[in-house]
Amino acid sequence: MTMQESAGAPAAPNSDPHVRLGPRGFPLLPGGYGRSAYHVGAAPSYAxxxxxxRLWDDRGRELIDANNNFTTLVHGNAHPELVEAAARAMSTGSCWGIPNDDEWDLAALLLDRLPGLDQVRFTNSGTEAVMSAIRIARAVTGRDHVVMTRGGYHGSSDVALCAGGSASVRGVPQAVVGDVQLVPLNDIDALRQTVEEEAQRIAAIVIDLLPNRAGLIPVSREFLRAARALADRHGILLVIDEVISLRLGANGLSGEYGITPDLLTTGKLIGGGFPVGAVVGREEAMRVLDPRQQGSIAHSGTFSGNPVSMAAGAQALRLLTPETVSRLNQRGEDARRAVSARVAPLGWEVRGFGSLLRVFPAGATRVDEPTQQRLWWAAYDRGLLLSSANLAALSTPMTDEVVTDLADRLSDAVISLGEPPR
Ligand SMILES: Cc1ncc(COP(=O)(O)O)c(C=O)c1O
Incomplete structure (x- = not known):
């Protein structure tokens, strides 16, 4: 097969004025996008x-920003205290090749809210955090296999992409795919059977407690308890992926469940709007990263722990007090109730927890892509920016009035679609 055959048809000519072409006539960014997740059908405007x-686009439109860079900007755009923290760090040199104080600060703040965990290793993204957590689990246990819940998303590393099933693993080596076992969300029997069948080969059970791509259905307490018990019984590490869900509880979403993982991965909000990820874990596991130890595993990253992300992230965590989390969550509850009252009669269902909400056809775990894109545009045309998967994330600058307005715009958008496709 030639490269052209294997890569699919060349992109259709794109007349969008945003798309800048290179010398051979191709868009400088594949498909015209810098991230797959920007794709919403027709070309979106630019921020x-x-x-x-609030967010303004290049067509002069003012939007309520409920995308918040895919749930990252829990304090909204350009929060003055985060800008100040980042500017302070930038003005003294944005990154160095020796440690800095800001990484200790952010580590201390993270560990304060994650009782039972001892140490932090920073990365540049949630993808790297999950990838590193899995490597730590493999190194600690001397095993290769990983159990994940089906349909989730844990970033775009080879191993993490396997959670999405066969549609997500193009380009992932078969050997990697073969190391991952998927179990249906909340199916305790399947989890037990999968783990017990080959316990001695399993390094980690990786769980996102509110997997957006798998229908924003929360993991049940019983499922998480079973995972914790199976991990304990068989010497497997329990990894809870809180890249998104950390915002949902004063002690993350795992705190709401009262279950401590061996490793917790996070990212997004803990960089205050700058690139970040973190593995937070028990010392017994994290010690494999200690470079003073014989046989430690290598983990670096030129920008890992950079002072700008650390300082802005520390300020974001300081501002996200338990009271702030509970106010945000209450507003999320109000928004879910308000949207549900208007869209449920048409056959739509509003799901979510805390400051996150998303609309699905009642009973469905996924929305077909054309419908998802129609809803995205219907919301956009009403001045509301959702994530491309239609997830809405509240931020602390949103007052009660703004949340009411957001809920109205989202309801209007859903209603404009009529009944969901069956
Ligand atoms: C649960 C979860 N894990 C991992 C990731 C990957 O994080 P990042 O996009 O920072 O690489 C994401 C991204 O949305 C996520 O939702």
Whole structure:
């Protein structure tokens, strides 16, 4: 097969004025996008400025920003205290090749809210955090296999992509795919059977407690308890992926469940709007990263722990007090109730927890892509920016009035679609 055959048809000519072409006539960015997750069918506008809960695009439109860079900006755009923290760090040199104080600060703040865990290793993204957590688990246990719940998303490393099933693993070596066992969300029998069948080969059970791509259905307490018990019984590491869900509880979403993992991965909000990820874990596991130890595993990253992400992230965590989390969560509850009252009669269901909400056809775990894109555009046309998967994330600058407005715009958008496709 030639490279052209294997890569699929060349992109259709794109007349979008945003798409800049290179010397051979191709868009400088594949498909015209810098991230797959920007894809919403027709070409979206560009962001030019954000302030608080508002975002302006290059067509002059003002939007309520409920995308918040895919749930990252829990304090909205350009929060003055985060800008100040980042500017302070940038003005003294944005990154160095020796340790800095800001990484200790952010580590201390993270560990304060994650009782039972001892140490932090920073990365540059959630993808790297999950990939590193899995490597730690493999190194600690001397085993290769990983159990994940089906349909989740844990970033775009080879191993993490396997959670999405066969549709997600193009380009992932078969050997990697073969190391991952998927179990249906909340199916305790399947989890037990999968683990017990080959316990001595399993390094980690990786769980996202509110997997957006798998229908934003929460993991049940019983399922998480079973995972914890199976991990303990068989010397497997329990990894809870809180890249998104950390915002949902004063002690993360795992705190709401009262279950401590061996390793917790996070990212997004803990960089205050700058690139970040972190593995947080028990010392017994994290010690494999200690470079003073014989046989430690290598983990670095030129920008890992950079002072800008660390300082802005520390300020973001300081501002995200338990009271703030509970106020945000209450507003999320209000928004879910308000949207549900208007869209449920048409056959739509509003799901979510805390400050996250998303609309699905009642009973469905996924929305077909054309419907998802129609809903995205219907919301956009009403001045509401959702994630491409239609997830709405509240931010602290959103007042009760803004959340009411957001809920109205989302309801209007859903209603404009009529009944969901069956
Ligand atoms: C649960 C979860 N894990 C991992 C990731 C990957 O994080 P990042 O996009 O920072 O690489 C994401 C991203 O959305 C996520 O939702």
């Amino acid at each position: 030019v400025r954000g302030e608080g809960h």
